[in-house]
Amino acid sequence: MRLLVIDTALGACTAAVFEDERPLAVRFEPMVKGHQERLGGLVRDVMAEAGGGFESLDRVGVTVGPGSFTGLRVGLAFAQGLGAALDRPVVGISTLDALAASRGSPDGPAAALIDARRGQVYARLFADGAPLGEAEALPIEQAAERIAALGPAVALVGNGAAVLAGAFPDLTIWRTDDRVAPAPEALARLAADADPATHPPRPLYLRAPDATPPSRLPGQPRQPQA
Template structure:
């Protein structure tokens, strides 16, 4: 007898949007999305309740929670991770961390006409540096993620793409695309979405792969130390 499909809740509040999605196996049951740069702490619980209500299932039916672990806004990340961990602890179910790079990459590959190109995910940091993760045409991460200025990213991608235009995705792709010109193609995928977070979390759950819900920080927080008196 085949095992019943797992039910997982996906959460993302790491960037300029907030989303919650509910998935059972390959089927997306419900999703809610809102654009916001602040206010996630007030909206996550009502959005989650709405998604569960839309799908007509209870919280006891959940097998796991998947949450975006960044990179992104420090405040947004902390809110999403804390909410997911609190929900997982209350329900006694695992909480899986999913890279925002992986979530956008999944969306970009799904929308791409040509899957044989290098994929560069560029996420907004709201600073001079942009968050970068490069993937090979077969979906493997090419090196570690980094925070780099746009011109340094363009130079790096020019060397990586060779004769094939690089596919750019993410909400900061527009800052690098003009520097690459015809050497790149823009993807409609922008920010991590709970739909893809839930799908990636489900794959981790079914494979029995541990993926702690810990933040992925690529730069230090903007904190000013108090001046000693």
């Protein structure tokens, strides 16, 4: 299977082409902003390097969150547009699952963590590579309690790992991997294994957006206080 994977959900812009888990072309650029400007060029470059053209793709994989609201929309819109143009399936990949899969070994307990700010982390816990529950937005204190309950040696992965480790320096940690985004190889494995019917390219939001729509239209008078 030849597939293109795209990730713009966190602190990097990733585009990569894999065939049967073999990387044909990979671009991974750490960035906080600017995913929209770079993604098209990165996809163009990896497709040219991989050869065969867009028609050679069997599917497209894209991260669906949790992550940056704007970043998610960039990757999802691009992947869905490409899938529609090529008539190829597009599968959604959880960023937390991809972070967990980016570890060198799936053995032992692990926590994939993304800094959600406002004293929270997006988290999902794993044991030997298998999830122990759904992804959640948790207060840092609650996340620490759940991780401590897994045992004395838990691997933390994601940019939320440093947040948790900094808040609780006495928490015994097996290994802290504060990578800014999932590894392209992990994205490819998950995208290849995903069933398009159960992994749609829909954004995964674990918390309401910080911005809210205006309560009145421009020029409309304010409502009197009750």
